[in-house]
Amino acid sequence: MQKEKIFVGQITQKAVLKYKNSFVIVKQEGGKKWILPGGRLNVGETAEAGLLREIKEELSVDAKIGKLISVYAYNSEKKNKSSKLFVFYTGRVLPKQKIVIKSEIIDIAYVSKKSDLKKYKMHENQKKVLVEFLG
Numbered sequence: 001m002q003k004e005k006i007f008v009g010q011i012t013q014k015a016v017l018k019y020k021n022s023f024v025i026v027k028q029e030g031g032k033k034w035i036l037p038g039g040r041l042n043v044g045e046t047a048e049a050g051l052l053r054e055i056k057e058e059l060s061v062d063a064k065i066g067k068l069i070s071v072y073a074y075n076s077e078k079k080n081k082s083s084k085l086f087v088f089y090t091g092r093v094l095p096k097q098k099i100v101i102k103s104e105i106i107d108i109a110y111v112s113k114k115s116d117l118k119k120y121k122m123h124e125n126q127k128k129v130l131v132e133f134l135g
Contacts, residue, residue, distance in 0.1 A: 009075075009083030013051040014038035014126060015091035016133050017063060019099060022110035023133060025120060026058060029104045034120040036088070036130065051089060058105045061097040066090030069132075072125045088129045 014036040017024045025034045039054040041047065048065045055063045070088040093099065101108050111117060114134045117127060 009085060011041040011087060012039060012084045013041055013047060013054065013087045013089065014129075015051055015055060015063070015065065015089050016069065016130055017055065018090075018092040019110065020093075022112040023130060024059070024093075024099070025109050025111060025122065025130070026101070026105045027107040027109075029106050031106075032121070034109065034122045036126050047087065047089075051091070055091070057103045058101065059093075059108075060100040060102055062094045063091045063097075064094060066092070070129050074125070086125060088126075090133075 015038050017037050024037055026037055027034050037055055037058055038051055039058070041050040042053075045053070051065055052063060055061065067090055068087065069090055070086075072086040072088070073083070074086065075083045099108065109116075109120060111120070111130070111134065114131055116134070117131070122130070
């Protein structure tokens with residue numbers, strides 16, 4: 001019998017975040033690819049509180065988190081890189097909020113259709129989730 005390999009790693013939450021008539025993608029400092037807003041869950045945080053905190057830190061807005069849409073495990077084989085469990089939610093920026101990037105975010109883009117994504121190199125797991133919401 002083969003021994004089970006137990007997942008040990010970080011939980012990273014991401015939002016397919018609606019802003020006006022588009023969805024938000026961001027580029028982090030030092031990052032090569034565009035990503036969905038969000039980040040790591042801190043010890044003691046609920047899933048919703050952690051994602052709301054990350055959105056506020058990155059985009060300076062309040063949001064409403066919707067439903068859980070996907071979970072994806074990334075198991076790194078590199079010794080210096082931890083494995084991650086990505087948890088994806090829907091979300092929307094609350095009315096009368098204006099996005100202002102800060103923290104580790106260096107750029108922001110708004111996408112509303114699949115063809116918009118041709119301009120942005122994204123991680124496949126995040127692109128796959130986002131495409132489901134684009135016209």
